[in-house]
Amino acid sequence: MHIKSLAIALAALATPSVAGIVQGFSYGSTNTDGSCRRYDDFKHLFERAKNLSGATGFTAARLYTSIQCGTSADYIEAYKAAIDTDTTILVGLWTSAGRQVFENELNALIGASKMLKDDFTKRVVGISVGSEDLYRSSPQGVINGEGPGCTADEIEGYIGWLRDWVKDTDLEHIPVTHVDTWTAWVLPEASKVAMAVDFLCHNSFPYFEDARPNAIEKAADNFWSAVSATEGAAQGKDVWITETGWPDTGPIRRDAVPSLDNAKTYWNTIGCSLFGKRSTFWYTLVDGAKTKSDLSFAITPSTEEIPKYNLTCS
Numbered sequence: 597m598h599i600k601s602l603a604i605a606l607a608a609l610a611t612p613s614v615a616g617i618v619q620g621f622s623y624g625s626t627n628t629d630g631s632c633r634r635y636d637d638f639k640h641l642f643e644r645a646k647n648l649s650g651a652t653g654f655t656a657a658r659l660y661t662s663i664q665c666g667t668s669a670d671y672i673e674a675y676k677a678a679i680d681t682d683t684t685i686l687v688g689l690w691t692s693a694g695r696q697v698f699e700n701e702l703n704a705l706i707g708a709s710k711m712l713k714d715d716f717t718k719r720v721v722g723i724s725v726g727s728e729d730l731y732r733s734s735p736q737g738v739i740n741g742e743g744p745g746c747t748a749d750e751i752e753g754y755i756g757w758l759r760d761w762v763k764d765t766d767l768e769h770i771p772v773t774h775v776d777t778w779t780a781w782v783l784p785e786a787s788k789v790a791m792a793v794d795f796l797c798h799n800s801f802p803y804f805e806d807a808r809p810n811a812i813e814k815a816a817d818n819f820w821s822a823v824s825a826t827e828g829a830a831q832g833k834d835v836w837i838t839e840t841g842w843p844d845t846g847p848i849r850r851d852a853v854p855s856l857d858n859a860k861t862y863w864n865t866i867g868c869s870l871f872g873k874r875s876t877f878w879y880t881l882v883d884g885a886k887t888k889s890d891l892s893f894a895i896t897p898s899t900e901e902i903p904k905y906n907l908t909c910s
């Protein structure tokens with residue numbers, strides 16, 4: 597074998613391979629009332645997701661942080677709950693709270709891999725360094741008052757730090773990603789993040805897109821054009837959907853009306869065309885801590901496992 601083709605073959609071996617299709621929900625670290633989600637809360641939600649009436653295949657959980665809410669660097673109790681319910685995990689490391697918190701995130705993740713061993717690591721399908729940080733730090737995010745984000749340079753640095761710290765551990769070959777909005781992925785500075793990751797994660801909500809006509813009838817066009825925009829920035833890498841959904845209650849936003857009918861239409865037209873075909877984390881199973889008045893994207897009420905509408909794809 598030529599040296600050059602050997603080098604290419606070795607490089608291919610060293611690239612973590614991205615998992616097949618995974619499907620689930622994104623889970624914040626707090627309950628609807630703002631209290632910290634504990635082991636029992638996560639276990640209950642993961643069981644509910646697997647047991648949804650009318651829908652199957654929701655066997656994966658995406659998290660935003662590796663740190664148990666209320667601690668500085670204990671690993672999140674969701675990990676043990678995921679093991680006990682055989683749920684696969686897209687790990688999240690929060691990157692918008694400074695270097696010390698990111699270091700705590702890394703310590704929590706590595707701590708989990710040491711304590712829970714391959715019960716944990718074999719269920720991890722990816723590690724996301726950050727979530728919507730580029731959007732929050734973009735001019736649009738600042739205008740919308742979304743809170744602290746971080747820059748593409750910082751994300752790139754954090755990805756390097758992660759790769760360095762997991763070297764020679766069971767986490768080494770797990771693909772690394774970053775979650776952001778399509779409006780952030782298309783920014784010129786995002787290209788260094790796209791370069792640094794193994795695959796990209798895309799969030800988009802036609803409901804929020806009030807810069808263009810956004811009635812439910814336009815939702816499919818708006819969703820798929822957003823996915824194409826992220827794919828255009830993906831440098832040929834896979835694109836997973838990590839957040840999308842439509843609210844059933846909340847304010848009207850330009851032409852977008854929250855209602856049970858529209859939420860169900862969005863599930864049927866967007867969700868049912870994604871499920872089983874592309875890795876998807878729907879937003880969401882139950883509402884997390886309420887920050888935006890009466891806006892609800894949840895497909896089940898927090899106290900009740902019966903879906904708000906018929907989830908069967910026809």
Ligand SMILES: *[C@@H]1O[C@H](CO)[C@@H](O)[C@H](O)[C@H]1NC(C)=O
Binds near residue numbers: 643644647
């Ligand atoms: C699963 O769903 C069934 C039928 O809706 C229900 O009776 C059962 O309690 C559920 N189990 C869990 C663990 O949620």
Ligand SMILES: *[C@@H]1O[C@H](CO)[C@@H](O)[C@H](O)[C@H]1NC(C)=O
Binds near residue numbers: 906907908909910
């Ligand atoms: C849910 O929708 C499916 C597909 O349209 C239909 O076959 C089923 O009867 C509906 N279930 C209920 C409980 O209405």
